[in-house]
Amino acid sequence: MTEATAIASFRRVSPAILASARMAMANDIPDTSKSEISLLLKKAAPILGIDGTTYHVLDILLGLSRADDWKGGGRPIVAISNAKLAEYTLRSERTVTRCLRRIVEAGIAAYRDSPTGRRFVYRDSDGMVASGFGLDFTPARVRLAEIRESVENYQRELKASQDARRAVTRVSRAIIDACEAFPEKADIWRSAAQAIIDGVADRAEQASGLESIHAEVLEYAEERFQEHNMSCAGDISVTSIINTTPKNLSDSNGRTRSHERDIISTNDGSAVEMAYENKPQAAAGDMQSRLPLVETTVGDIQGAVLATVPVGLLQVGCRAAQECVSVEFDGWSDVVGAAEMMRRMIGLSEAAWVDGVGRVGRYAASAILATVLEKSLRDPELIAKPGGYFRAMVDRAVDGSLHLSKSLHGLADSEMNKRNR
Numbered sequence: 001m002t003e004a005t006a007i008a009s010f011r012r013v014s015p016a017i018l019a020s021a022r023m024a025m026a027n028d029i030p031d032t033s034k035s036e037i038s039l040l041l042k043k044a045a046p047i048l049g050i051d052g053t054t055y056h057v058l059d060i061l062l063g064l065s066r067a068d069d070w071k072g073g074g075r076p077i078v079a080i081s082n083a084k085l086a087e088y089t090l091r092s093e094r095t096v097t098r099c100l101r102r103i104v105e106a107g108i109a110a111y112r113d114s115p116t117g118r119r120f121v122y123r124d125s126d127g128m129v130a131s132g133f134g135l136d137f138t139p140a141r142v143r144l145a146e147i148r149e150s151v152e153n154y155q156r157e158l159k160a161s162q163d164a165r166r167a168v169t170r171v172s173r174a175i176i177d178a179c180e181a182f183p184e185k186a187d188i189w190r191s192a193a194q195a196i197i198d199g200v201a202d203r204a205e206q207a208s209g210l211e212s213i214h215a216e217v218l219e220y221a222e223e224r225f226q227e228h229n230m231s232c233a234g235d236i237s238v239t240s241i242i243n244t245t246p247k248n249l250s251d252s253n254g255r256t257r258s259h260e261r262d263i264i265s266t267n268d269g270s271a272v273e274m275a276y277e278n279k280p281q282a283a284a285g286d287m288q289s290r291l292p293l294v295e296t297t298v299g300d301i302q303g304a305v306l307a308t309v310p311v312g313l314l315q316v317g318c319r320a321a322q323e324c325v326s327v328e329f330d331g332w333s334d335v336v337g338a339a340e341m342m343r344r345m346i347g348l349s350e351a352a353w354v355d356g357v358g359r360v361g362r363y364a365a366s367a368i369l370a371t372v373l374e375k376s377l378r379d380p381e382l383i384a385k386p387g388g389y390f391r392a393m394v395d396r397a398v399d400g401s402l403h404l405s406k407s408l409h410g411l412a413d414s415e416m417n418k419r420n421r
Contacts, residue, residue, distance in 0.1 A: 006113050020139045040144075040147055055345075056380050075129050079133065089381075110135075113133060164207045168206050182224070193210060196213070305364040305402060309404050314370055317409070320373075321342065325338045348390055355394075368402075375411070
């Protein structure tokens with residue numbers, strides 16, 4: 001028998017609300033588990049436009065649903081009043097009403113209103129819903145495959161964007177090295193690279209264009225090397241003129257970050273993105289002699305924040321965050337690579353993220369971001385505004401009062417205690 005979903009007359013009905021109501025009337029719906037759908041919807045939150053308080057409300061509703069209702073002929077209906085949700089989220093009932101509307105219009109839940117407007121669920125002797133009114137998450141079951149595919153595509157595109165951004169940075173540095181090695185070609189190469197950076201918005205296209213310039217650079221360097229080799233035919237050994245990939249920072253003391261800005265103009269604190277895998281303090285200290293004062297300050301702050309925070313501590317303390325973004329924190333590159341997804345998960349604006357990176361460095365900002373996401377996933381009621389919590393931790397890091405290692409040790413201990421129970 002087809003399920004009927006009633007929408008109260010007092011609601012302003014939109015096409016999206018009607019679409020959710022139609023999906024809630026479906027009979028042939030796939031089985032899933034509460035844990036699977038909860039994790040999937042949290043990963044899909046950036047795609048669905050769900051963040052901030054709406055994300056908090058969604059987390060509460062999913063937590064209140066019964067596991068058995070996500071299988072077979074069950075209907076995952078959650079009956080909780082707006083007043084109680086407002087109490088849980090520390091928001092007004094009007095804000096909660098808007099949040100519920102966003103969730104319904106996102107196509108993962110449907111209104112199931114009673115004639116009196118009250119929300120309640122009656123169950124039979126087998127525990128199945130006999131009569132229920134509230135928020136019906138049947139649309140999420142109906143769209144299970146679609147949402148899963150969307151999440152996979154989103155993560156794939158996000159990874160491609162991150163790879164392209166890294167390629168732009170890597171090739172730009174190689175071109176700058178070549179400009180220093182061959183000053184007669186510096187103006188031509190630098191102008192061509194700058195034209196690509198300024199004229200092309202897509203990161204992948206930027207990377208492709210810079211790769212073409214880099215190919216010309218390598219071809220020219222090879223010709224010069226052959227000329228030099230022929231002129232030194234009687235010598236025992238010949239030293240290469242250009243080295244675009246020095247083994248460490250001390251091999252390229254002649255290059256400064258100010259030259260690199262001629263090609264890439266950033267304010268994301270990438271000047272301190274060097275060699276944090278093993279010794280963050282050493283990496284920051286090694287750069288102090290060659291960076292402007294403001295970047296040295298960022299390096300000092302980042303070194304202080306991460307001095308007692310090995311990546312292994314993040315891996316143990318932030319297990320929920322790793323599961324949510326589907327990334328294992330095996331190295332600092334993994335933490336930084338997952339930052340964009342984590343930023344979207346806590347509803348942090350891009351401007352606030354860029355500001356945080358510029359103040360404390362990309363590695364420290366990513367570690368703080370992972371900690372905030374972990375805390376918000378474990379106890380959404382504890383952090384009402386994850387974005388504001390992140391900014392407050394950045395302020396404390398700048399002031400020197402942030403003790404990130406203590407927070408992570410506390411998270412790690414509670415996780416271990418949970419596993420031991």
